[in-house]
Amino acid sequence: MTTTTVKPGAGGTLRKRLWRPFRKSPTFASGFVLVVIIVLVSIVGPWLTQIDPEYMDFVSILQPPTAAHPFGTDEFGRDILSRTVAGSRISLIVGASVTGITLVLGLVLGLISGFYARVDAVLMRVMDMLMAFPAILLAIGVMSVLGPRLENVIAALSIVYAPRSVRIVRAQVIATKQNEYVDAARALGASDARVLGRHIAMNSFAPLVVQETFIFAYAIIAEATLSFLGAGVPAGIPSWGNIISDGRAFLETSPWMIMAPGALLAITVLGVNLLGDGLRDLIDPRMRS
Amino acid sequence: MTTYILRRLVAFVPTMFGISFLVFLMLYFVPGDPAQMILGVDATPAAVQALQVSMGLDQPFVPRLLGWYGRAVQGDFGRSYYLNRSVVEAIAERVPVTLQLTGIGLIIAILIGVPAGIIASVRQNTWIDALVMGGAMLGLALPGFLLGLLLIFFVALPTGWFPTGGYVPLFQDPLGNLRSLALPGLSLGLAQGALIARMTRSSMLEVLRLDYVRTARAKGLHEQIIINRHVLANSLIPIITVIGIVAGVLLGGAIAIETVFTLPGVGRLVISAVKRRDYPLIQGVILFITFSYLAVNLVVDLLYMMVNPRVRYS
Numbered sequence: 277m278t279t280t281t282v283k284p285g286a287g288g289t290l291r292k293r294l295w296r297p298f299r300k301s302p303t304f305a306s307g308f309v310l311v312v313i314i315v316l317v318s319i320v321g322p323w324l325t326q327i328d329p330e331y332m333d334f335v336s337i338l339q340p341p342t343a344a345h346p347f348g349t350d351e352f353g354r355d356i357l358s359r360t361v362a363g364s365r366i367s368l369i370v371g372a373s374v375t376g377i378t379l380v381l382g383l384v385l386g387l388i389s390g391f392y393a394r395v396d397a398v399l400m401r402v403m404d405m406l407m408a409f410p411a412i413l414l415a416i417g418v419m420s421v422l423g424p425r426l427e428n429v430i431a432a433l434s435i436v437y438a439p440r441s442v443r444i445v446r447a448q449v450i451a452t453k454q455n456e457y458v459d460a461a462r463a464l465g466a467s468d469a470r471v472l473g474r475h476i477a478m479n480s481f482a483p484l485v486v487q488e489t490f491i492f493a494y495a496i497i498a499e500a501t502l503s504f505l506g507a508g509v510p511a512g513i514p515s516w517g518n519i520i521s522d523g524r525a526f527l528e529t530s531p532w533m534i535m536a537p538g539a540l541l542a543i544t545v546l547g548v549n550l551l552g553d554g555l556r557d558l559i560d561p562r563m564r565s
Numbered sequence: 566m567t568t569y570i571l572r573r574l575v576a577f578v579p580t581m582f583g584i585s586f587l588v589f590l591m592l593y594f595v596p597g598d599p600a601q602m603i604l605g606v607d608a609t610p611a612a613v614q615a616l617q618v619s620m621g622l623d624q625p626f627v628p629r630l631l632g633w634y635g636r637a638v639q640g641d642f643g644r645s646y647y648l649n650r651s652v653v654e655a656i657a658e659r660v661p662v663t664l665q666l667t668g669i670g671l672i673i674a675i676l677i678g679v680p681a682g683i684i685a686s687v688r689q690n691t692w693i694d695a696l697v698m699g700g701a702m703l704g705l706a707l708p709g710f711l712l713g714l715l716l717i718f719f720v721a722l723p724t725g726w727f728p729t730g731g732y733v734p735l736f737q738d739p740l741g742n743l744r745s746l747a748l749p750g751l752s753l754g755l756a757q758g759a760l761i762a763r764m765t766r767s768s769m770l771e772v773l774r775l776d777y778v779r780t781a782r783a784k785g786l787h788e789q790i791i792i793n794r795h796v797l798a799n800s801l802i803p804i805i806t807v808i809g810i811v812a813g814v815l816l817g818g819a820i821a822i823e824t825v826f827t828l829p830g831v832g833r834l835v836i837s838a839v840k841r842r843d844y845p846l847i848q849g850v851i852l853f854i855t856f857s858y859l860a861v862n863l864v865v866d867l868l869y870m871m872v873n874p875r876v877r878y879s
Contacts, residue, residue, distance in 0.1 A: 405583050409855045410817025413835065417851065420839045421591050497708045501821050504710050505836055524714060524825070531718050538711045546706035553702075 297558050304554025310547025314540070318368050321361035329354065329362040329514045338530045348532035350522055359514035360536040366515040367496045367544060370430055374495035375488050377434040378441045382484055385438070386445025387472050391453065396446070403439040411436045415498060416507045424510045433498055437491045444487045448480035482559045489552030493545045500541055516541045566870075573863050577856065584855050585637070585848060589630050592844050598622070599646055599842045620646070633848070642852075643845035645838075652849035656831060660853075662732055663830035666753065666822065667815040669746050673754030674761055674811055679804065681758070682765025687792060689770060697762060704759030709818045713752035713825035721748060730827035749826045753818050757811040764807040768800040801872045809865030813858050 288296075298305040322329075333353035341348045347356040389396045406414065415432045422428035452458065453476060461471050502508030503517025504524075511518055516537040523533025600616040601608065617623045621632070636643065642652040685697040707715075721727045727748050733741035772778065773796055781791045820832030827833075831850060838846040 401583075405580065405587065408580055408584060409851065409858055410813060410820075412817040412820055413851065413854060416820070416836070416839055417588070417591060417847075421595050501708055501710055505821060505824055507836070507839070520711065520714065527714060527718055528722055534711070534714055534718075538715070541708065541711065542703075542706045545708075546702060549702060549705055 297554070301554040301558050303550050304558060307547050307550025307552070307554055310543060311551055314364060314544045314547060315368065317361060317540075318364040321364065322358065325355070325358040325361055327355040327358040329359040330512075331355070338526060340530070341532055347536040348530065350519075350530075350533055351526060356519070356533060356536050359519050360516070360540055362514040363516040363519055363537055364540060364544070366426065366509060366513070367499060367541070369426070370433065370499040371492045371496045371548070373430045374433045374437060375492045377430070378438045378491055379484065379488050381434070381438045382441025382445050382487075383477065383480070386442045386480065386484075387449055387477060389442065390446040390449025391468070391472055391476070399442070400446075403442055406435065406439045411494075412498060412501055415502055416505070419502065419507045424508065426509050426513070429499055429502060429508050432502075433495045436498070437494060440491065441484055441487055444483050445480045448483055449476050452476050452479045486552055486556045486559060489548055489555060493548040493552070496541070496545055496548070570863070570867070573866070577859050580859060581852060581855060582634075585634075585852055586630070588848055588851050589633065592847065593626055593629075595842065597842050599844060602842055603646060642849040645846040646843045647841055648843075648846070652845050655834065655846060656849055656853050659829055659831045659834050661735070662828050663816075663819050663823070663832060665735065665742075666746055666749055666819050666828060666830060667812070669750030670753030670757070670815045670818070670822075671808075671812055673750050674757040674815075675808060677755065677758030678761025679765050681762040682804075683769060683792070683797065685762065686766045686769035686773060689773075694766075698766070701759035701762045704755050707756060708821075709752050709756060710821040710825050712755060713749065713822055716748045716752055717825070730825075732828045732830075745826075745828075749822050749828060752825070753815055753822045757814060757818075760811060761804065761807055765800070765804050768803040769796055772796045772800045798872075802869065805865060805868050805872065809861060809868075812861045812865075816854060816857055816861075 298308070331354060333349065333355075335353065336345070336349050337353040338351055339345055339349045339353075345355050345357065347360065349355055350359070385399060389399045414436050418432035418435055419428060422431060458471060458475055461475050466474075499508055499515065500517035500520070503515045504521045506521065508517055509515040511521075519537040520534045520541075523530065523537075526533055598613070598617070600613050600620060600622060604613055604616060614623075621629060624632075633643070640653065644651050645655050648655050681697045681701070685694045688694050717729045721729045726744070728745050731745060733745045735742045778791060778795055781795050782788075786795075819830060820836065822828070823830040823832040824836065831853065835847065835850045835854075837843075838850060
């Protein structure tokens with residue numbers, strides 16, 4: 277990830293080069309730290325909390341924060357902390373999967389669309405149509421067809437956000453293919469695949485990576501919103517949206533039910549957005565202040 | 566100008582046709598049978614079949630689609646399965662709520678975003694800039710539904726100034742109406758205000774470093790005039806673009822906000838329609854929202870022409 281931000285020819289040892297983005301962009305550095313913290317929480321958290329997020333302890337329902345339950349319990353006596361920690365896994369899985377799928381779709385469809393005008397006409401009409409209504413509405417529609425499962429949330433959000441990465445790559449390809457070195461490669465007898473893969477794809481990668489960090493953040497927010505509306509991950513599974521949805525009914529008396537998942541959701545999105553902002557500044561020197 | 570608007574409106578038609586086809590196709594493959602859902606699990610197969618026939622659900626795909634298109638072009642979008650009224654009536658009744666909510670959300674977003682962005686750009690790299698941009702970053706990190714719940718808990722419940730939910734019609738009680746929409750509007754608009762602030766700031770900064778701004782300063786123009794007349798006026802295009810995007814996002818965001826504040830708007834209508842497999846209503850609402858979305862885009866393009874005489878559409 278960091279290597280894409282290093283200018284070619286920039287000298288120094290490997291360690292120096294890896295440190296450069298952190299020194300140059302405090303935004304990138306702070307985003308990176310937040311994201312690492314959340315990833316650590318999701319990996320070692322369940323092992324630290326030691327409470328099954330599904331375990332219902334009916335003698336301690338709706339308890340305010342105590343030593344045993346630092347973030348309280350819900351209406352079934354389930355531990356909010358361990359549920360929130362479990363939720364971080366779901367959010368990161370959704371974010372990472374949607375990012376990965378839209379990255380591949382963006383590269384493949386964007387390269388083809390930008391390179392072959394005939395495919396472009398058809399593909400862009402489809403993308404326009406997908407973008408002709410609000411993201412969350414499209415996601416709700418797709419979920420109603422596919423049914424409430426985690427895989428389907430990932431599929432729905434990939435459909436919703438893929439047009440954005442396709443457009444970014446396409447625009448970049450159309451700009452790059454005018455360059456003389458592309459003509460030169462052609463004159464030397466390079467095939468379409470070689471021109472696309474070696475000479476054009478590399479140039480679209482940097483803006484795509486920036487776009488993908490924002491898609492990561494959108495996907496996490498969208499999954500939480502879908503689950504909150506009852507159109508996402510099946511109820512009962514501890515995703516942040518579901519935990520907050522459960523807590524909504526007890527907001528007045530047991531506000532702790534929404535505080536931990538809400539805070540972690542905000543911190544995650546903040547971290548990813550900072551990372552994306554930092555990356556953009558590092559890649560585009562014009563934006564540096 | 567008029568021909569341009571007319572041509573754009575005509576271009577809505579194929580998009581709407583395409584989208585209704587897609588929705589129709591999707592609904593055709595949705596698991597679950599509306600007739601069975603209406604009658605419940607205890608219904609006899611014969612009763613379910615009879616209802617399917619009367620609802621036209623026994624028909625193959627193409628006749629159903631053509632029949633729907635035929636009625637839709639006459640303004641008849643069918644009847645809701647559950648609400649016992651026509652789809653057009655059901656939507657029309659809820660449009661004012663959503664329209665008002667998104668309108669207030671948009672106004673809040675602009676009122677927060679544009680001034681904040683201007684101040685941050687004029688005071689670039691000072692603590693004011695850092696404060697505004699940090700605030701914008703936080704605003705972007707709070708999803709609307711979460712902000713809504715936090716506002717209910719930290720503002721509505723302790724002060725009692727605002728209701729925690731429900732809608733008061735405008736003509737019944739204007740002040741109560743405003744109170745019932747203040748917190749929902751803020752929940753909807755804050756994150757988008759953050760987006761507008763970021764775009765305003767970067768757009769202003771681009772213009773601030775141009776030569777004619779230096780010229781204006783050199784000839785001794787008052788800073789206020791430079792900012793308003795030279796810088797802001799020339800930064801408007803990207804700002805209007807992002808406001809247009811925001812207006813579209815608000816239409817979608819309203820779905821979650823209406824749920825949090827139990828407002829009887831189009832967003833909650835679509836959620837309940839999807840949950841009950843109310844096909845005619847789903848079709849109608851999605852088409853309505855798509856139309857609003859396209860209309861917003863058209864208005865944005867018209868605004869471009871107004872702020873920038875160089876932009877002319879042929």
